[in-house]
Amino acid sequence: DAGITQSPRHKVTETGTPVTLRCHQTENHRYMYWYRQDPGHGLRLIHYSYGVKDTDKGEVSDGYSVSRSKTEDFLLTLESATSSQTSVYFCAISSAGTGNQPQHFGDGTRLSIL
């Protein structure tokens, strides 16, 4: 299994509070991704990174920011959490952005915003 650790695994917080989720990889892969998974929607890309300090938006980036100061860590921040951000968040990594380099996933963080 790819060495991907997400923390925390579960979190419950209140509307309006800031939340940061962490993804840590030991594979030295260049690309990292944050997805959210909601019933009926599959996985939707929030943000991705193609290198240290290099990030870009995905299809559902509003209300989220990311940072990547080291190859191994990719942080997802909800500056002011809303109930619509209750979801399961998955981090993924890949060694290349193109070609047949499939993404490998962490075990997810279940986030509940009350």
Place this chain on the structure above:
Amino acid sequence: GEDVEQSLFLSVREGDSSVINCTYTDSSSTYLYWYKQEPGAGLQLLTYIFSNMDMKQDQRLTVLLNKKDKHLSLRIADTQTGDSAIYFCAERNTGGFKTIFGAGTRLFVKA
């Protein structure tokens, strides 16, 4: 835009074959993947196929690709209770980093 569609549920008896279907819209899709998700876990890559292939077999798994109809299927032979999970179809085109996922098919295996 790009889209990947799957049926939401499939129920089979233990020992039977399961066939999970997927359709996609992007004609430039080059790589097509099947992932498995068990409860409380992330997505695990099961298998993949290149667009220049029609079929790929890997133990109990057979992937069939019909490029003309943009249809992909995953057949699981001798389905076991441990195969109960959500299966995601995903596609990616050449030169693109973005992987598009379907909503997932929940497979129920009855003993």
